[in-house]
Amino acid sequence: MEKKEDNSTENASLSDHNHQMIPSNIFFMANSMFDTPSEVDQKGSLGFIDMFNVQDYTSPSIFDLLQTPPVIPLQSQPLTSPPSTVPESSELVNNPSSPNSSSMSSSSTEAANDKQSKTVEEEEENDQEKTKQQLKPKKKNQKRQREPRFAFMTKSEIEHLDDGYRWRKYGQKAVKNSPFPRSYYRCTSTACGVKKRVERSSEDPSIVVTTYEGDKGGVKGKFTLLCILELHGRRLNIYQLTV
């Protein structure tokens, strides 16, 4: 975990060309991300707003986040209004009526856990029969739980922004009512269960919508990497912690 943070920070320096355009062009899609807010989301999550209400971005406490895993002094607050204060010179594209926010919050299946059980079954299965039948199994009663999810919009020509983690693309789908496909990535760093989707806004092709979903394994609570900012030459990872 901590090492990962360090690595990501290091990696960031390798891709400054990406990050340079982030700070002034990043827009969050706040509440709409939690379309069906689970109890977990409601109760114990530290919304990005908490962080962004930190007045001074040059404050050392913020940059501490760079070095240490997000140990977040949270009082649980419900996510309320969209950020009234946007980092520095952000353009305001994040109007709540953005149709994308609804598309981002469309229902999803969370297959992370399923896959594990699937794998087990697969081994018991006949090798020849290993096709897609594997997905049939049990887990009837279990309603899939949605992982904490967060999206933000970035004005960028580059779709897959380098956030310091390694991602493997595992799918791409055409999006309804959008000429742009949506790409699915899975974090390949060890013990990182985060997935993300990247798609370009159909309304404004210059805007890339990135949605992070999942948690980092082995951590108490769930850390969701919200975004990476680069401010005053420093790299800043913004997380959401769900306890």
Next chain:
DNA sequence: CGGCTTTGACCCGCGC
């Protein structure tokens, strides 16, 4: 050769 992307097929949830 290993890791990654591409892409068609499949699964699943949801609305009608």
Next chain:
DNA sequence: GCGCGGGTCAAAGCCG
């Protein structure tokens, strides 16, 4: 029950 759309799988191909 059916169809649609979103999400995932996995084989094949590509590339360093």
